[in-house]
Amino acid sequence: MFHKAQIQELIEKADFQIFKQVIVDATYLQDAKWEKSYANSIRKEFAGAPAMIQTLVSSYYELMNASSHQEQSLNSFVLCAR
Incomplete structure (x- = not known):
């Protein structure tokens, strides 16, 4: 992801x-719920990753799961160039 x-x-x-x-509004989609659910289901798979990766991943998981708001899908962006 970039x-x-x-x-x-x-x-x-x-x-x-x-x-x-x-910017393409995607906040109305239900993607966020199933993406969060899937991400939480594979968390154990990072146990064998290097310590630096585990630290980064743990931070992302804490941020992702700390939200008490209703999940919203992320908007997409389109860049047109020549």
């Missing part, structure tokens, strides 16, 4: 120019 800023940087390094950016 962050928008990372993709923008790769686009610019490839000598493309971004001419349009759009």
Whole structure:
């Protein structure tokens, strides 16, 4: 998974120019619930990962599960470049 800023940087390094950016609202989808459920179901599989990865993964799991709000799917973004 890439962050928008990372993709923008790769686009610019490839000598493309971004001419349009759009956010696609996906908050109404139920993806967040099943993605969170699946992520929690595979948490044990990270037990054999290096310590640095385990620390990072544990932080993500704590953030993901700490929310008391209703889960919402993440929006998507579209970058158009030439």
